[in-house]
Amino acid sequence: MNEELEKEVKKRLRSEKLTQKALEKQLKPTRFLWSDSGILEMLAMVRELKHAHDEVEKVTPGFVAWTSFYDKHICKRKLAYPELMNLEDSMIQNKFKALCAIVKRVRDLCEGTGGGGLHDQLEAEGVSLH
Numbered sequence: 001m002n003e004e005l006e007k008e009v010k011k012r013l014r015s016e017k018l019t020q021k022a023l024e025k026q027l028k029p030t031r032f033l034w035s036d037s038g039i040l041e042m043l044a045m046v047r048e049l050k051h052a053h054d055e056v057e058k059v060t061p062g063f064v065a066w067t068s069f070y071d072k073h074i075c076k077r078k079l080a081y082p083e084l085m086n087l088e089d090s091m092i093q094n095k096f097k098a099l100c101a102i103v104k105r106v107r108d109l110c111e112g113t114g115g116g117g118l119h120d121q122l123e124a125e126g127v128s129l130h
Helices: 001-027 036-059 066-078 089-112 118-126
Strands: none
Touching: 001 066, 036 066, 066 089, 089 118
């Protein structure tokens, strides 16, 4: 009788663990997928911010840090871009950093090979049009 009770308890614990894992899986946040137009809007916004930063740097004595300028002005600028409007600033910044890392890897490899293999490297990074 004692063994049957132990088996029943173990069975219930196992089922509770499985139920808990299933619930945790359901509560896991979904991953945001960037659309091509969203990426293009982000790049246009960053280009606009960079241009504004360069203009401010021309008329301001001393050094104006890009990161503080970006953090201060991103909220106002992203309102002009419908696909970026509802995204958190950190999401935009993380995607931009990821794109910069891909560009840097491709550039470094192309410089190392004398420019040869550009299309192969773009394909390897998943940014080729073919």
